[in-house]
Amino acid sequence: MSKRAVLEVIALDADDATAARNGGADRLELVTDMAADGLTPTRETFAEIRAAVDIPLRVMLRLADGFAAGGPRQVDELVGRARAMRAEGAEEFVFGFLDADGTPDLVTVERLVAELDGCRWTFHRAIDRAVDRDTLRKELADMPGLDTYLTAGSPAGVDDGMPILLAEADAANRAEAGYGHHILVGGGLRLGHLPQLLTAGIDGFHIGSAARPDGWDAPVSATAVREWREALDAPRQDG
Numbered sequence: 502m503s504k505r506a507v508l509e510v511i512a513l514d515a516d517d518a519t520a521a522r523n524g525g526a527d528r529l530e531l532v533t534d535m536a537a538d539g540l541t542p543t544r545e546t547f548a549e550i551r552a553a554v555d556i557p558l559r560v561m562l563r564l565a566d567g568f569a570a571g572g573p574r575q576v577d578e579l580v581g582r583a584r585a586m587r588a589e590g591a592e593e594f595v596f597g598f599l600d601a602d603g604t605p606d607l608v609t610v611e612r613l614v615a616e617l618d619g620c621r622w623t624f625h626r627a628i629d630r631a632v633d634r635d636t637l638r639k640e641l642a643d644m645p646g647l648d649t650y651l652t653a654g655s656p657a658g659v660d661d662g663m664p665i666l667l668a669e670a671d672a673a674n675r676a677e678a679g680y681g682h683h684i685l686v687g688g689g690l691r692l693g694h695l696p697q698l699l700t701a702g703i704d705g706f707h708i709g710s711a712a713r714p715d716g717w718d719a720p721v722s723a724t725a726v727r728e729w730r731e732a733l734d735a736p737r738q739d740g
Contacts, residue, residue, distance in 0.1 A: 504704055506733040509685060510726055511539070511709040514546060515553040517721040521712065524726025528557040530595055530623075530707065535717050537566035541582050544589045551590060559623055560586050562596035562613060568627040570598040570609040579609070583616045595651070597624040603632030605640055614645055623649040626688055629656045634665070638679035649683040651707055658689025663697065670701040692732050699737060706733065 510521035512529040521529055531550060532539035539561050547560060562583055570576050583594070596613055598606035605627075614622075624641060628650055631637045641647060654662020654669070672680040686698055687707025695706070708729060712721045 506699070506704040506706060507683075507685070508726070508729055508733060509559070509687070509705070509707045510712050510721060511535075512550060512721065515549045518550045518554045520721040520723040521726050522554045522556055524721075524723035525730030526556065526726055528559060529554070530559050530561060532561040535709070540564060544585055547586060547589050547591055557593055558591065559593040559595045560591045562594055568597065568599045568630055569601070570606055576609050576612065580612055580616050583613055587617065587620070592620055594620055594622040595625050596622065597627035599627050599630060603630065605631070605637050607640065610641070610644065617646060620646050621648050622646050623651050623685065625651040626653065628652050629654065629662070629688070635679065642679045642681070647682060649685050649705065651685045651687050653686065653688030653690070659686060659691070659694050660689060662688075663694070666698065666703065667701050670703050674702050692729065695732055696737070699733075
Protein backbone atom coordinates (compact mmCIF):
# COMPACT_ATOMS: atom_id res chain seq x y z
CA MET A 502 0.00 0.00 0.00
CA SER A 503 1.42 3.36 -0.97
CA LYS A 504 1.82 6.03 1.69
CA ARG A 505 -0.36 9.13 1.42
CA ALA A 506 1.68 12.10 0.19
CA VAL A 507 1.97 15.06 2.55
CA LEU A 508 0.49 18.32 1.25
CA GLU A 509 1.65 21.41 3.15
CA VAL A 510 0.08 24.81 2.44
CA ILE A 511 1.24 28.29 3.46
CA ALA A 512 -1.29 30.04 5.69
CA LEU A 513 -1.27 33.69 6.73
CA ASP A 514 -4.38 33.67 8.92
CA ALA A 515 -7.24 31.55 10.23
CA ASP A 516 -9.28 31.92 7.02
CA ASP A 517 -6.35 30.57 4.99
CA ALA A 518 -5.94 27.73 7.45
CA THR A 519 -9.59 26.73 7.31
CA ALA A 520 -9.68 26.80 3.51
CA ALA A 521 -6.47 24.77 3.26
CA ARG A 522 -7.77 22.20 5.74
CA ASN A 523 -11.08 21.96 3.89
CA GLY A 524 -9.22 21.41 0.62
CA GLY A 525 -7.26 18.49 2.05
CA ALA A 526 -4.02 19.97 3.34
CA ASP A 527 -2.19 17.74 5.81
CA ARG A 528 -0.12 20.49 7.40
CA LEU A 529 0.28 24.26 7.33
CA GLU A 530 3.33 26.49 7.28
CA LEU A 531 2.47 29.65 9.22
CA VAL A 532 4.11 32.88 8.09
CA THR A 533 3.53 36.57 7.72
CA ASP A 534 4.79 39.10 5.14
CA MET A 535 5.18 37.13 1.93
CA ALA A 536 6.76 40.23 0.37
CA ALA A 537 9.77 39.17 2.46
CA ASP A 538 9.23 35.51 1.50
CA GLY A 539 7.68 34.59 4.84
CA LEU A 540 8.54 35.81 8.35
CA THR A 541 7.52 34.76 11.86
CA PRO A 542 3.82 35.38 12.54
CA THR A 543 2.55 36.89 15.77
CA ARG A 544 1.56 34.82 18.78
CA GLU A 545 -1.98 36.05 18.30
CA THR A 546 -2.10 34.80 14.71
CA PHE A 547 -0.75 31.42 15.78
CA ALA A 548 -3.39 31.18 18.52
CA GLU A 549 -6.20 32.07 16.10
CA ILE A 550 -5.06 29.48 13.59
CA ARG A 551 -4.56 26.82 16.26
CA ALA A 552 -8.12 27.43 17.43
CA ALA A 553 -9.47 27.23 13.88
CA VAL A 554 -7.92 23.94 12.69
CA ASP A 555 -6.62 20.73 14.21
CA ILE A 556 -4.01 19.77 11.60
CA PRO A 557 -0.26 20.16 12.29
CA LEU A 558 1.20 23.69 12.12
CA ARG A 559 4.82 24.55 11.39
CA VAL A 560 5.73 28.08 12.43
CA MET A 561 8.34 30.03 10.48
CA LEU A 562 11.24 31.42 12.52
CA ARG A 563 12.74 34.24 10.49
CA LEU A 564 12.90 37.99 11.08
CA ALA A 565 14.07 39.31 7.69
CA ASP A 566 14.17 38.31 4.04
CA GLY A 567 17.07 36.10 3.04
CA PHE A 568 18.93 33.31 4.79
CA ALA A 569 21.19 35.24 7.18
CA ALA A 570 20.13 35.26 10.82
CA GLY A 571 21.77 38.63 11.47
CA GLY A 572 23.97 39.73 14.36
CA PRO A 573 23.82 38.67 18.02
CA ARG A 574 20.91 40.99 18.82
CA GLN A 575 18.84 39.59 15.95
CA VAL A 576 19.63 36.03 16.95
CA ASP A 577 18.62 36.79 20.55
CA GLU A 578 15.33 38.17 19.24
CA LEU A 579 14.80 35.10 17.09
CA VAL A 580 15.37 32.81 20.08
CA GLY A 581 12.93 34.95 22.06
CA ARG A 582 10.31 34.54 19.33
CA ALA A 583 10.81 30.79 19.41
CA ARG A 584 10.38 30.78 23.19
CA ALA A 585 7.19 32.84 22.90
CA MET A 586 5.74 30.51 20.28
CA ARG A 587 6.53 27.49 22.43
CA ALA A 588 4.75 29.18 25.34
CA GLU A 589 1.74 29.72 23.06
CA GLY A 590 1.67 26.01 22.27
CA ALA A 591 3.60 25.72 18.99
CA GLU A 592 5.18 22.30 18.58
CA GLU A 593 6.61 22.36 15.04
CA PHE A 594 8.81 24.93 13.30
CA VAL A 595 10.52 25.97 10.05
CA PHE A 596 13.90 27.70 9.87
CA GLY A 597 17.33 27.53 8.27
CA PHE A 598 20.23 29.95 8.14
CA LEU A 599 23.49 30.22 6.24
CA ASP A 600 26.73 32.03 6.99
CA ALA A 601 28.10 34.51 4.47
CA ASP A 602 30.12 31.76 2.77
CA GLY A 603 27.04 29.64 2.09
CA THR A 604 27.68 27.08 4.82
CA PRO A 605 25.08 26.33 7.52
CA ASP A 606 24.96 28.83 10.39
CA LEU A 607 25.37 26.17 13.04
CA VAL A 608 25.57 28.65 15.92
CA THR A 609 22.09 30.03 15.22
CA VAL A 610 20.61 26.66 14.34
CA GLU A 611 21.96 25.07 17.51
CA ARG A 612 20.61 27.90 19.67
CA LEU A 613 17.15 27.46 18.18
CA VAL A 614 17.28 23.69 18.48
CA ALA A 615 18.18 24.03 22.16
CA GLU A 616 15.25 26.40 22.70
CA LEU A 617 12.81 24.08 20.92
CA ASP A 618 13.78 21.17 23.14
CA GLY A 619 13.00 18.30 20.77
CA CYS A 620 10.27 19.89 18.63
CA ARG A 621 10.16 18.72 15.03
CA TRP A 622 11.34 21.21 12.44
CA THR A 623 11.99 21.79 8.75
CA PHE A 624 15.22 23.22 7.34
CA HIS A 625 13.75 25.44 4.65
CA ARG A 626 15.00 26.58 1.26
CA ALA A 627 18.29 27.88 2.60
CA ILE A 628 19.55 24.51 1.39
CA ASP A 629 18.97 25.73 -2.16
CA ARG A 630 21.46 28.55 -1.56
CA ALA A 631 24.06 26.44 0.19
CA VAL A 632 27.52 26.22 -1.35
CA ASP A 633 27.44 22.43 -0.89
CA ARG A 634 24.10 20.70 -0.29
CA ASP A 635 25.62 17.33 0.49
CA THR A 636 27.96 18.75 3.12
CA LEU A 637 25.11 20.74 4.67
CA ARG A 638 23.00 17.59 4.98
CA LYS A 639 25.82 15.70 6.66
CA GLU A 640 26.58 18.56 9.08
CA LEU A 641 22.93 18.76 10.12
CA ALA A 642 22.21 15.03 10.05
CA ASP A 643 22.12 14.57 13.82
CA MET A 644 20.38 17.81 14.77
CA PRO A 645 17.62 17.02 17.29
CA GLY A 646 14.13 17.44 15.85
CA LEU A 647 15.15 17.95 12.23
CA ASP A 648 12.90 15.74 10.10
CA THR A 649 12.36 17.62 6.80
CA TYR A 650 14.10 19.64 4.10
CA LEU A 651 11.96 22.09 2.12
CA THR A 652 13.68 22.39 -1.26
CA ALA A 653 13.17 23.12 -4.93
CA GLY A 654 16.56 21.65 -5.78
CA SER A 655 17.66 25.08 -7.08
CA PRO A 656 17.27 28.76 -6.10
CA ALA A 657 15.44 29.20 -9.42
CA GLY A 658 12.74 26.65 -8.58
CA VAL A 659 11.68 23.11 -9.37
CA ASP A 660 12.06 23.43 -13.15
CA ASP A 661 15.81 23.94 -12.74
CA GLY A 662 16.12 21.83 -9.62
CA MET A 663 14.47 18.64 -10.84
CA PRO A 664 17.74 16.75 -11.49
CA ILE A 665 18.93 17.53 -7.95
CA LEU A 666 15.61 16.51 -6.43
CA LEU A 667 15.66 13.20 -8.27
CA ALA A 668 19.28 12.55 -7.28
CA GLU A 669 18.54 13.29 -3.62
CA ALA A 670 15.45 11.08 -3.72
CA ASP A 671 17.65 8.29 -5.05
CA ALA A 672 20.18 8.91 -2.27
CA ALA A 673 17.34 8.74 0.27
CA ASN A 674 16.04 5.50 -1.25
CA ARG A 675 19.55 4.04 -0.91
CA ALA A 676 19.73 5.25 2.71
CA GLU A 677 22.87 7.31 2.17
CA ALA A 678 24.21 9.17 5.19
CA GLY A 679 22.60 12.59 5.52
CA TYR A 680 19.58 11.69 3.39
CA GLY A 681 17.29 10.18 5.98
CA HIS A 682 15.08 13.26 6.33
CA HIS A 683 11.79 13.83 4.56
CA ILE A 684 12.02 15.71 1.24
CA LEU A 685 9.32 18.38 0.97
CA VAL A 686 9.33 19.91 -2.51
CA GLY A 687 8.30 23.54 -2.88
CA GLY A 688 9.28 26.60 -4.87
CA GLY A 689 7.80 27.01 -8.33
CA LEU A 690 6.10 23.63 -7.93
CA ARG A 691 3.38 22.87 -10.49
CA LEU A 692 0.91 20.02 -10.87
CA GLY A 693 2.81 18.91 -13.95
CA HIS A 694 5.87 18.15 -11.82
CA LEU A 695 4.05 15.63 -9.65
CA PRO A 696 4.24 12.45 -11.77
CA GLN A 697 8.03 12.52 -12.04
CA LEU A 698 8.51 13.38 -8.36
CA LEU A 699 6.05 10.76 -7.13
CA THR A 700 7.62 8.09 -9.32
CA ALA A 701 10.98 8.93 -7.74
CA GLY A 702 9.50 8.21 -4.32
CA ILE A 703 9.10 11.80 -3.15
CA ASP A 704 5.95 12.15 -1.06
CA GLY A 705 6.06 15.67 0.39
CA PHE A 706 4.78 18.79 -1.39
CA HIS A 707 4.55 22.43 -0.32
CA ILE A 708 2.45 25.10 -2.05
CA GLY A 709 1.94 28.81 -1.54
CA SER A 710 0.91 30.79 -4.60
CA ALA A 711 -0.54 27.62 -6.17
CA ALA A 712 -3.17 27.67 -3.43
CA ARG A 713 -4.08 31.28 -4.30
CA PRO A 714 -5.14 31.54 -7.96
CA ASP A 715 -5.98 35.22 -7.44
CA GLY A 716 -2.61 36.14 -5.96
CA TRP A 717 -1.18 36.75 -2.49
CA ASP A 718 -3.70 39.51 -1.78
CA ALA A 719 -6.46 36.89 -2.01
CA PRO A 720 -7.07 34.07 0.49
CA VAL A 721 -6.26 30.41 0.06
CA SER A 722 -8.72 28.66 -2.25
CA ALA A 723 -10.06 25.38 -0.90
CA THR A 724 -10.85 24.41 -4.50
CA ALA A 725 -7.24 24.94 -5.58
CA VAL A 726 -5.93 22.93 -2.63
CA ARG A 727 -8.40 20.15 -3.39
CA GLU A 728 -7.08 19.94 -6.95
CA TRP A 729 -3.62 19.22 -5.53
CA ARG A 730 -5.00 16.74 -3.02
CA GLU A 731 -6.81 14.85 -5.75
CA ALA A 732 -3.75 14.83 -8.00
CA LEU A 733 -1.63 13.41 -5.19
CA ASP A 734 -4.21 10.78 -4.27
CA ALA A 735 -4.95 9.64 -7.83
CA PRO A 736 -3.96 6.04 -8.66
CA ARG A 737 -0.61 5.87 -10.46
CA GLN A 738 1.03 3.45 -12.80
CA ASP A 739 4.52 2.76 -11.41
CA GLY A 740 7.14 1.45 -13.76
